[in-house]
Amino acid sequence: MFSTRSVLRGQLRPSVAVLHSSFYSSLSSAAAIQAERTIRQGPRNDWNRDEIKAVYGSPVLDLLFHGAQVHRHTHNFREVQQCTLLSIKTGGCSEDCSYCPQSSRYDTGLKAQKLMTKDAVMEAAQKAKEAGSTRFCMGAAWRDTVGRKTNFNQILEYVKDIRGMGMEVCCTLGMLEKQQALKLKEAGLTAYNHNLDTSREYYPNVITTRTYDERLETIKFVRDAGISVCSGGIIGLGEAEEDRVGLLHTLATLPSHPESVPINALVSVKGTPLQDQKPVEIWEMIRMIATARIVMPKAMVRLSAGRVKFSMPEQALCFLAGANSIFTGEKLLTTPNNDFDADQLMFKVLGLIPKAPSFSEEPAKAYEAEACEEAVSSSG
Ligand code: SF4
Numbered sequence: 001m002f003s004t005r006s007v008l009r010g011q012l013r014p015s016v017a018v019l020h021s022s023f024y025s026s027l028s029s030a031a032a033i034q035a036e037r038t039i040r041q042g043p044r045n046d047w048n049r050d051e052i053k054a055v056y057g058s059p060v061l062d063l064l065f066h067g068a069q070v071h072r073h074t075h076n077f078r079e080v081q082q083c084t085l086l087s088i089k090t091g092g093c094s095e096d097c098s099y100c101p102q103s104s105r106y107d108t109g110l111k112a113q114k115l116m117t118k119d120a121v122m123e124a125a126q127k128a129k130e131a132g133s134t135r136f137c138m139g140a141a142w143r144d145t146v147g148r149k150t151n152f153n154q155i156l157e158y159v160k161d162i163r164g165m166g167m168e169v170c171c172t173l174g175m176l177e178k179q180q181a182l183k184l185k186e187a188g189l190t191a192y193n194h195n196l197d198t199s200r201e202y203y204p205n206v207i208t209t210r211t212y213d214e215r216l217e218t219i220k221f222v223r224d225a226g227i228s229v230c231s232g233g234i235i236g237l238g239e240a241e242e243d244r245v246g247l248l249h250t251l252a253t254l255p256s257h258p259e260s261v262p263i264n265a266l267v268s269v270k271g272t273p274l275q276d277q278k279p280v281e282i283w284e285m286i287r288m289i290a291t292a293r294i295v296m297p298k299a300m301v302r303l304s305a306g307r308v309k310f311s312m313p314e315q316a317l318c319f320l321a322g323a324n325s326i327f328t329g330e331k332l333l334t335t336p337n338n339d340f341d342a343d344q345l346m347f348k349v350l351g352l353i354p355k356a357p358s359f360s361e362e363p364a365k366a367y368e369a370e371a372c373e374e375a376v377s378s379s380g
Contacts, residue, residue, distance in 0.1 A: 067290025265306025293322025
């Protein structure tokens, strides 16, 4: 073996290629090494936590650069999916998610509402479609759908009709049982959102009314039913970097990577236990997005809640790092979202193009050894 220094001093004369690779390997960050591996081998789900930690901890510009490399290798880097999230049943939720204004345990001034009528939902879906959204997501503030047969059957109708409009359809209705997942699949549901929120270790600091394992069970039922899984988390809950790594590790080692991974920055709401949290910085978002892109290359990494706080140049860095999906529309469930005209302008300025809907019948089995070249705050 020769050292890069001795080569540079001219004591050895290896080929340019050897010099190049030797020189670079001495400078390589974990982000560079793992991104190169992802590009060469394709997605994998045998990540260990230290590997992800090292990627996450790489110098931020290097991490961003390598997130971008994987992104360009795996996706059309100009395409950004536009999703619209509508709260079809707002507030009055029995759960105690400490970031959520919809929990009945906190006094946030939010008025609880019943399930929206079909006409109102269809009108919103039509409006979203006309504004360029290709995925329509419906959120209901429930712990689960058990004992809500009438409402659940109504939602099945909404799913069928919105799918009939040529849109992808997603729901986030709390915990599901196996049979309900199968019924949603039958109705034509594209994806089901159920976020893990944070790491297993930090989770009890955020929610006490349901367990991490219950969340994972719902995700399993969704996956087993053949519905795409949308699952990500929220940063800015007071968690440590280790917890962000833990969240990404859990997602990246599921039997198949989620089809969508929403990365949310807490939008603190007065009256919730997290009302005084310090806002998330753009560099924290970039670390999460680029790491998610490198460890789950095929997933739609969604720049979600909190986007409203970021400027266009800051959002541009997120797209560069690997984000390829956003929520559009006035509100994200109950919190403010980016202005429609501002988003249109952003697409124009950044040269982004809307992603067409995809109706593959099988969710992506990202963990299978497919080469990359062949080729995700919402309610809980
Ligand atoms: S995040 Fe979902 S489950 Fe938790 S309190 Fe809010 S609406 Fe209820």
